[in-house]
Amino acid sequence: MTSEPRAAGTLPPDETRAARKPTWRTEPHRRSKPRMPHARYDQRVRALVEVRGGPDDWEEAQRCFEEHGWPVRGFSTETGGEPPRGPALDPDPEARVYEIEVRLFGAAKACDRGAAHRVRKAMRGARLEAYVRFAEPVRRDREMFSHWRVVDSARHRARPPHSWRRTVSRLALRCGWYDAGGVVSGHPRQALRLARTHTPQIAGAGVRPLDGRWRGTVRYWPEEETEHRLFHAVSWSLLTAAALVFAAGRSGFAWWFWVTVAGLGAAGGVRAGARLAREGRRFGVVTVLLLMAFLTASGLGLVDGEGHGWTRRQILMTALVLGVMSGLWLLVRQWSWGEWVAWAVPLVATLALSSFLAAGSVLHALYADGLSLSPDDLEVPAVWQVLAAAKLLTLLSPLLVVPAWWGIARHRHHSYAAPGERLNVALNACFFLLMLGVVTLQALDSASTAVHRTTEAAERGDDPPSYFGVEPEWTCVEPAVPLTRLSGEGPHLSPKHPYLSFGVTAGTAILWDRTTHEPLKLQSSQIRLTPAESGTTRCTKPTTGAS
DSSP states (O other), X not given: OOOOOOOTTOOOHHHHHHHHSOSEEOOGGGOOOOSSTTOOOSEEEEEEEEEEXXXXXXXXHHHHHHHTTOOEEEEEOTTOOOOTTOTTSOXXXXXXXXXXXXXXXXXXXXXXXXXXHHHHHHHHHTTOEEEEEEEEEOOOOOOOOOEEEEEEHHHHHTXXXXXXXXXXXXXXXXXXXXXXXXXXXXXXXXXXXXXXXXXXXXXXXXXXXXXXXXXXXSOOOOHHHHHHHHHHHHXXXXXXXXXXXXXXXXXXXXXXXXXXXXXXXXXXXXXXXXXXXXXXXXXXXXXXXXXXXXXXXXXXXXXXXXXOOOOHHHHHHHHHHHHHHHHHHHHHTTOOHHHIIIIIHHXXXXXXXXXXXXXXXXXXXXXHHHTTOOGGGOOOOHHHHHHHHHHHHHHTGGGGHHHHHHHXXXXXXXXXXXXXHHHHHHHXXXXXXXXXXXXXXXXXXXXXXXXXXXXXXXXXXXXXXXXXXXXXXXXXEEESSOGGGOOEESSOOOTTSOEEEEEEETTEEEEXXXXXXXXXXEEGGGEEEEEOSOTTOOOOOOOGGGO
């Protein structure tokens, strides 16, 4: 075989292609591997990173990429050649441009900015001079093919052509009576070819549809795009219904404000319905309008026979709970081991401290202190101590809005939501102190409110409210010994008036005088306690021997 003649001074075709090839290369054996065998991520971003400093810094940068699980797709050569994306950057023998793929959690919107920030943070942590010159998301979504089941067409055709038996045969086909193989996906002709190619043991292999997507004349939106469009349609419908519930019964500015919000929600819902499918936009709009009408009727109580709809409190609490839970989930799923130590340890320590304090009955101690009693004067069942612990833990719930918002901000790639390790420790210390301070203030407020209600009820002579197992009762005190021989603490005993009794602890009756607002502690063996109807009831006259 003779070679083709070429002009003098020209290179062979292979050498010409080699000369025209950009002076950068890929090294499959140097490609980075994730630290974990099954690393999870939401987005992929292709970035060009310029690393300056020479070969030593280049090697360190590659190690840093490998540690973070960012594959290196290519880099410029040591001769100062062109970077992976062409001669846009000025050649520099002391710089190398890497093309890497950054894998990260979060939303697709602004993921390129989030990836660039992560690379800058990693390079700064490695003390390298590096610059993110370019970043673009790698969009990869799955096409929604029709799914088919392989059937035995020969058995199906063997049925007689009578109308009623053919109808029965079609029903049997839909119910899976003729199924003979696995599942294939694709367009009708592709599915049939796949079935016949990969099931040679079936002489007359055919397919039957498992969904209705094959009837469409145009392709469906990709999988994730479809989910996003559905989410937007439902969200706008819920916003419209909630705004109309808030507008009901209002007047003036509040009514106009919520009606405007409802109008904006309806416009957004119609737009989202028109974008649900590439064909049949009217069907999407009608579907969203029907959903809005149903949700609005449910919110206003038109669906319920008793007229019970959504309350404003229910809507706000539901939105708050869903937002907090979603934010916490978005935050936790992005944590690395270092962030688990930085965030989870202080949070667990706070919860453990709260539980420990609750086990020591902090609320009961504060309540007793408000009545000038000591914690040992109150005997509280263990069940109520557990409920007091739960009360303290519920006081922490509003503070969960802070980490929830942090999780949403990190998911949206906000710049302030990805601080360095030092700032992270400072933020967590402040967060810990904030949680401890707020819990302390709320515990003090809870106990002081209970003391205030108890003293007010005592002044009126009414039955005081209970507080986590502490149930004061009006009691008449009849001395069993002369008054001069009574031993105890507190003001002088007046047997004619009832006292608030907090029970008997260690042989001591714990009483509270509503006149002097002071506790009275007497030996239970020297008195007799009888229930009184109220604080205004006059107790019976004591016996002569006790006077």
